[in-house]
Amino acid sequence: MAEEAHFEEEALEKTVLSPIPESMEVTAGADSSPGEGSESDSDSESDSDSEANDKLQVQTLESELYDNPSNYDAYVQYVKLLRRMGNIQKLRQAREAMSALFPLTPTMWQEWAQDEAFFNSGPDACPVIEKLYERGVSDYLSVPLWCDYVNFVQENDPSVRECSPAGISRARNLFERAITAAGLHMTEGNKIWEAYREFEQAILHTIDESDTEAREKHVQRIRSLFHRQLSIPLVDLESTLLAYKTWEVEQGNAFLLESAELDKIFPHVSSAYKKAVDMFHVRAQFEEKISQQDLSETERLQHYLVYLKFEQSMQDPARVNVLFERAVADFPISADLWLDYTHHLNKTLKVGNIVRDVHLRATRNCPWVGELWVRYLLCLERCRSSETEISAVFEKSLQCTFSTLDEYLDLYLTRVDGLRRRISFAGEAKDPLDYISIRETFQRASDYLSPHLKNTKTLLHLHTYWARLEAKLGNDLVASRGVWESSLKICGSMLEAWQGYIDMEIEFGNISEARSIYRRCYSKRFPGTGSEEICQSWLRFEREFGKLEDLDHAVQKVTPRLEELQLFAAQQELKVTDQKENNIKKGIREKRKSTTDMTDEESPVKRQKESTRPKKTNGNNKSRPENAAELGEDQDSKSKADEADKVHEQGKKDTHSDKPKVFTDQCTAFISNLDPKTTNNHLREFFTDVGGVTAVRILHDKFTGKSRGLAYVDFVDDEHLAAALAKNKRMLLGKKLSIARSNPKKGRKDSAGHGAASGEQPGKVGKSALNDAVETSQEEPRLPPRPESAAHKRGLEDVPLKGKNTFATPRSVKPLGWSASKPKTTNEGEEENPKSNDEFRQMLLKK
Structure with a gap:
């Protein structure tokens, strides 16, 4: 009964002293005076x-949390609202659910412990609240x-x-834990x-003064704390x-008031104190920077990082740990801090x-960082x-969302590594796997x-690792x-996948299986020089492992393929060369053109200078050559310039005609009616079923760039061409x-005859048809038609329109009705003799 009375008094005292939430306070209600009735009604x-x-x-927040349980801010508002309403049952459930997902702040743990202490009293409540403090710290x-916990x-x-x-022993253990965690x-x-010292001094007062030995032992304990x-x-x-x-004076050691006496009696204490003061002064500048309130979060975090580097340079792990704990308490979602902390x-x-x-x-705190989960799994394995625990952590990590696929791959590989080590060293494992x-x-x-990492080295590394463990460990x-075959379906365009499969078969001595893989992949197209490498690899393989018949068979298969690849490489090189020349x-x-523009810009100035020069004029103030000799000289110079331009143009044509023809159409199929x-x-x-295709040229319109429905397809030899001709009248894209x-x-004969009939030069049409063919390989897309130059446009504008499609008339074709042998008119003949000044004057007067 005495103990029950004691607990009742303690509960009553705690109720009076404990902070009560505003919503839990009891209002006056019926005890109010009659004059305050209207105010109480309005308050109610x-x-x-x-x-x-x-x-x-509350209903709104519950709906939000049901849809998104990871909404931290919604949980915070939900807990605050329930605490204000005083709904202790829902409040406990909300706090438990939140603490299962997120770490709670120290303030949240203090409020939780205070609320539980307010609503619960008696001996059964103490262990529950202590567990809350344990979870909080x-x-x-x-x-x-920690101070609330020990109090x-x-x-x-x-x-x-x-x-x-x-x-006493329990309290001392708790104080030692607190000092280890936060004493630095x-x-x-x-x-x-x-x-801690106040607790020990309170115990000293409970020791009987007659027990000198016990008191002296306890005094020494307090002195050690100091x-x-x-x-x-x-x-x-x-x-x-x-x-x-x-x-110490209270204990009867008055001589310790002087610092010199302290140095003599406890020299190690004095030395440690001076060293601690020096350490404090060195770190005071760092403490001042991280405690400034007017700094941004980024600046404070940067100051923490500088402080941590300094502590790490001092090589005191305990102090580094405490500083890391302070940093992550202030910046709990900084992934860099946690990575540095775990690495340390x-x-x-x-x-x-x-x-x-x-x-x-x-x-x-940072579940979205895959590296932290990897380190956690490795830590569990070291411990x-x-x-069961490792598997649970791995499954929990896969429920998180990471920013890159490499993080998921690293997690899977870490899990496989751990399982492999456990199986390989089963004698050391606790449970067989x-x-x-x-x-x-x-x-x-x-x-x-696989759906996200097709044809990548990372996915190939995963399958290679898997196949090796299946063969050796399994x-x-x-x-x-089977693993290699599934890998080829995903990474079949990578040379490394086929080569890895072949290397595994060779490693296990399966020569025939390796040969069959070479036969499957030697004709495939690999990026870069991979196609040549797989062919050469097959030849080396047959020289090292095969019979003479196997080598002959490989040479028979590989040689046409290598020639085809060499021809393709030569064509590509020629394209690159032509592109460079065109550039x-x-x-x-x-x-x-820029030089011409500069000349055109300077020409008005020149004309202005020439206009200021004195000129010879006739009586009517008209400027003209003095006599016919000057006019003849001008005409001679113009005719010479025209002849020089013609020679220059003819040289250009000759130079262009000297270029080698790439496509001779000796083994080519002509295809029409294309979509x-x-x-x-x-x-x-x-x-594809015919094979031997070396080049494909689809004809496009020179001006619009659209397909003309015609194409040329070059083949390696007549045998492949004959097989291609057999596919005549087959359907492609519905045509x-x-x-x-x-x-x-x-084609040249027909075009020559047509040109002769229409007044064109022989062979002109056949050559233009070949020039219209724009070859586009798979690696290099077809370029759009080249725009016409300004000079060409001006030339087209000078040609008079005569019927349809006259814009495509070649420049070398003369206008209809014109002939070099046509006799000149009388007027033209008269123009050959220059007129004198008097004749010009009379002609103008007549007009």
Whole structure:
């Protein structure tokens, strides 16, 4: 009964002293005076409106959290609203759900513990609240939370309050944990030291004065606490030293008031104190920068990083750990901080519960960083954790969203590595595993990553690793080949995939299987020089492993393929050369054009200078040559210039005609009735069963760039051409093709006859048809038609229009009705003799 009365008094006292939420306060209600009735009615109405509004907000937040349980801000608002309403049942559920997803701030843990202490009392409530404090101090470093924790234990734990040996031991263990966690905190750590000393001094007062030995032992314990605190760089070290001297005086050591006496009696304490003061002064500038309130978050984080580098250079792991804890408490979602922190622990401690706890907290604060999950899995493996725990962490990591696919791949590979090590060293594992776990992990990784990483080296590395483990660790060569076959479906255009498959078969001595793979892939098209490399690799393989018949067969298959590749490479090189020449000529034309523009710009000035020169005029003030001789000289100079231009143009034509012809049409199929949408790839696929295609040329209109429905397809030899002609009248893109052998000589004769009949030069049409063919390879798309130059446009404008399609009339064709042998008229003949000044004057007077 006495204990129950004691607990009732304690609960009553706690109810009076505990901070009560505003919504939980009891209103006056019926105890109010009669004059205040109207005010109480209005207050009740406002309270009812506020309560209805709160319920509506609660429903809204519950709906949001149901749709998105990872909404941190919604959880914070939800908890605050329930706490204001005083709904303790829903409040507990909300806090539990939130703490399962996110680490809570120290303030949230303090409020949670205070609310539980307010609503619960008695001996059963103390363990529940202590568990809340334990969970709180494990999330972040917080000196106020540690102080609340130790104060709660001292006030509410009966064994501690009664100073029983078990209670004293429990309290000391709790204080030592607090000092280990936050005792090195430069600005707040002294609070825990002072609380620890006050607790020990309170115990000293309970010891009987007659028990001298026990009192002396306890005095030594308190003195040791002072010495430990004085050796740490904390704020107010001078006040701590003064308190220590005062305490020593109380114990009867008055001579310690002088610092010189302290040096003589406790030289190690004095030396440690001076060293701590020096350390504090060195770090004071860093503490000042990280504690400034007017800085942005980025600047404060940068100051933390500089401070951490300094502490790491001092090589004191304990101080580095405490500073990291302070940094992550201020910046909990900084991935760089957690990466640096875990790297520091893996380098200094490597194993232990502390390292595992930090990795767990890192993944809770930054679950979107795949590297943190990888380090967590490796940490669990170093700590010899059970397979159940490691598997649970791996499954939880896959539920997170990462920014890159490489992070997912790294996670899968880390999991496979751990399983492989456990199976390889099964004697050291706690529980035996089956190879099926590795196979399932590989299959999950392939199913998830293959649609996104086709034809990439990362995915190929995954399948190579998988196939090797199937063959060596799983002892299943058939399963290994199945992995390679599935990999070829995804990465079949990569030479490395085929070569890896072949290397595995050679490694296991399966020569015939390797040969069959070479036969499947030697004709495939690989990027770069991969096609030549696979052919040469097959020849080397047959020289090293095969018979003479196998080598002859490989040479027979590979030689045409190599010739085809060499021809294609030569064509590509010729294209590049022509492109370079065209660029050079274009640059020269642009340079000449710029020079002409400069001349045109200067010509008005020249004309102005010439206009200022004195000129000979006749009586009518008309400027003209003095006599016929000058006029004849002008005409002679013009005719010479025209002849020089003709010679220059003829030289250009001769130079152009000296270029070698790339397409001779000796082994070419002429195709007509093509769909306008037909491309080179369509024609190559159409003749895939025939083979031997070296080039495809689709004819396009020179001005519009549209397909003319005609094409030339070159083949290696007549045998392939004959097979291609057999596909005449076959359908392609909904049109029946007409395929015939190309006969360039016949085309030139026909075009020559047509040109003679129409007044054109012989062979002109056949050559223009060949020039209209624009060859476009698969690697290089067809260029759009080249725009006409300004000079060409001016030339077209000078040609009179005569009927239809006169814009395509060649420049060399003379206008109809003109002949070089046509006799000149009389007027033209008269113009040959220049007129005199008198004749010009008379002619003008007549007009």
